[in-house]
Amino acid sequence: MSENGTLQPEQKMVPVFIMNKKYDVPETMTVMQAMEYSGYRYKRGCGCRGGYCGACATFFRLEGDVKLRTALACQKVVEPGMYLVQLPFFPGNKRKYDMEKLSADPGQVLKIYPELYKCLGCNTCTKSCYIEMPTLDYITALVQGDFEKAAELSFECVMCGLCSSRCPAEITHPQAAMLGMRIYGKFVVPRDEHLKKRVADILADVYEPGLRKLMAMDVDDLKELYSNREIEP
């Protein structure tokens, strides 16, 4: 494809099977581009197109290969003979809770997501993760009440739900991880005194006069102010 999206004459085409129907698509396309090229229009299952939002979870098999593989449609480049389907949504177990009523009790996540007890340690979640997150390890950390470790290990999760869709214990890993991160941020990490002071200043309107002055300036004065700003070493 050229930069403006037109097909180049020398472009090699490869066969892919989208929901079991064969299409020939340019070999350099991502799964998402290939689906659009084949006539599919996205109303669901597409978000950032940059590998961050997790909206484009995809399953595929390669012809003659038993292994069920996973991908993000916006990131994965098509492979010849891939049979694919995209998950527009996966119904995870998303519980409601009030953070003000929780604590850093080691069993806190298990009280809200008791299905974590059912984890078999099969590691299917880790193997399903397209971005190679140590999913089983963060679930284990949550079960052990080690919120710092769980938060570190799950930090890059894009919440696509591929892990949950394959879990025999029916765990919704991203939601459990999110709760672990919230507990870690609210109850474990020491409060930042600098932030506390800054919030108090904002509530006391300390910055109001300065902001009003900026809002009254014209663009040239703003540019000059920006160019001459104080830069921290």
Ligand code: FES
């Ligand atoms: S569309 Fe956001 S990760 Fe693919």
